[in-house]
Amino acid sequence: MIRGLAAMQDRNFRWFFLARAITMITGSMSSIALAFAVLEIDNDARSLSIVLAAFTVSNIVFVLFGGVIADRLPRALIIQSCYVVDILSIGAMAALLFTGTATVPLLAILSVVNGASTAFVLPAMQGIIPQLTTPEHLQQANAMLSFVRSAVTIGGPVIAGVVVAAAGPAWAMVVQAAGWLVAIPVLALVKLPPPAAEGGTTMFHDLRIGWHEFWSRSWLWTIVLAFMIMNAIHVGAWGVVGPYIAKNDDRLGITGWGWVLSAEGVGVLLMTLLLMWVPLRRPLRYGMIGIAAFAIPLTVLGVHPGVVLLAMAAFLAGAGAEVFATGWNLAMMENVPGEKLSRVASYDMLGSFVVMPIGTLVYGWLITQADPATVLIASGAVYGAIALATLAVPSVWRMGRPAAAVAPARAEVADS
Structure with a gap:
C-alpha cells in the first residue's frame, strides 16, 4: 500500500x-x-x-x-x-x-x-x-x-x-x-x-495517578505550561486583534482576512500530506520550532498588515503548527502508557485551554489601552521566545522515536 x-x-x-x-x-x-x-x-x-x-x-x-x-x-x-x-x-x-x-x-x-x-x-x-x-x-x-x-x-x-x-x-x-x-x-x-482494570480504585485516585504520569515527564509539563501562555496569545492576538485590524485597516480588510485564514489552512493541509510520507524523527524539537513560526504572522500583522505578505506568513505558520500537532501527538502516544494516556491527555487539555478565555478578555482590553501594532509586535516576540525556550529542556530537544516507528521508512528507501 x-x-x-x-x-x-x-x-x-x-x-x-x-x-x-x-x-x-x-x-x-x-x-x-x-x-x-x-x-x-x-x-x-x-x-x-x-x-x-x-x-x-x-x-x-x-x-x-x-x-x-x-x-x-x-x-x-x-x-x-x-x-x-x-x-x-x-x-x-x-x-x-x-x-x-x-x-x-x-x-x-x-x-x-x-x-x-x-x-x-x-x-x-x-x-x-x-x-x-x-x-x-x-x-x-x-x-x-x-x-x-x-x-x-x-x-x-x-x-x-x-x-x-x-x-x-x-x-x-x-x-x-x-x-x-x-x-x-x-x-x-x-x-x-x-x-486493563485497575481494581476498585476511586476516581480521585485515578486522577492522582494521571497527575503523577503528567508531572514526571519534564517535556510534557514544560510544553503545556508554555502553551498556557501561547494559546492565550493566539486566541487574543489572532482571534480578537486580527479581526479588529481587518475591519479598520484598508491594507487588509475583511475579505483579505479571509484569504489570510485560508492561507493558514492551506499550510496545515499541505504539511499533513508531507507528514504522511516523511518520518518526524525529532517530534518535539521540530514541533516547537514549527509552532514558533506563528510569531511571524503576528509580527507582520502589527508591522504591515498587507494581504499578500500576511498570507505568506500565515501559510508558514499553518505548516509549522501541523508539524507541532503531529509531533505532539506522537510524543504523547509513544511515551505515555496506553492505559493512562487519556488521563494524561486531559491534564494537557486542561492546562492548554484554561487560560484561553482570559486571553480573549485581556486582548479585548489591551487594544483599547495601547496601539494595536505595538501589542501585536510584542505578542509575536513573546510567543516566539516562549516556544523556542522550551528547546532548552533536554527531554524536549533530544526526544526521538521508537525504532519500530521509523524502521519501515528506512526499509522502503532501501528497497527503492
Whole structure:
C-alpha cells in the first residue's frame, strides 16, 4: 500500500477514520450555525459570548473526569455514548429554533451539555488512536486525521455559510446531528480489547495517578505550561486583534482576512500530506520550532498588515503548527502508557485551554489601552521566545522515536 495511507491496512483504524471523517465534516459548520442562531435571537455580542463561554467552561470543568472515564471504559463506547448526548443536545437546539422558542439561556444550557460531552470525547479520542494501528503506522494515522481536519477547516465554514444563509442555522444543526447518527454504527465496527482494570480504585485516585504520569515527564509539563501562555496569545492576538485590524485597516480588510485564514489552512493541509510520507524523527524539537513560526504572522500583522505578505506568513505558520500537532501527538502516544494516556491527555487539555478565555478578555482590553501594532509586535516576540525556550529542556530537544516507528521508512528507501 502507498506509505502515506499505510494506516488504512489496519481494519480498526479504517472504521474509526470513516466515523471521525463523517463527524468532522458535518460538525465543521456547528460553530457558525450556533453563532448565527444566537444572533438571530439577540443581536448582541455579549449574548454570543455567554453561549460560547458556557461551552468552554463546561469543557474545562469536566475534562479531567473525562480522562479518567476514558482510561476505565472502552473508548469507542464512550465516544458513541457522547455522540448520543450530542445528538440530543444539538437536536434540542434545532427543535427550539424551528419552533421559535429558543432563548439565549436555553442555548447556553444546551451548550453546557455539549461542552461536557466534548470533555469526555477528546481524551477518549487521544487514547484510542494508538490502539487502532501499529507503531510504524502511527504518524500516518495522525497525519490522515489532520488532513481531514484541516480540509474541513478550509471548506467547512464556506459550506456552513451557504446552508445557514439558504436554510437557517437549525438545518445546519440537523446536518450535524445526522452525521453523529451515522458515525455511531460505524464506530461499532471498531473491535478493541477491554481496558486493563485497575481494581476498585476511586476516581480521585485515578486522577492522582494521571497527575503523577503528567508531572514526571519534564517535556510534557514544560510544553503545556508554555502553551498556557501561547494559546492565550493566539486566541487574543489572532482571534480578537486580527479581526479588529481587518475591519479598520484598508491594507487588509475583511475579505483579505479571509484569504489570510485560508492561507493558514492551506499550510496545515499541505504539511499533513508531507507528514504522511516523511518520518518526524525529532517530534518535539521540530514541533516547537514549527509552532514558533506563528510569531511571524503576528509580527507582520502589527508591522504591515498587507494581504499578500500576511498570507505568506500565515501559510508558514499553518505548516509549522501541523508539524507541532503531529509531533505532539506522537510524543504523547509513544511515551505515555496506553492505559493512562487519556488521563494524561486531559491534564494537557486542561492546562492548554484554561487560560484561553482570559486571553480573549485581556486582548479585548489591551487594544483599547495601547496601539494595536505595538501589542501585536510584542505578542509575536513573546510567543516566539516562549516556544523556542522550551528547546532548552533536554527531554524536549533530544526526544526521538521508537525504532519500530521509523524502521519501515528506512526499509522502503532501501528497497527503492
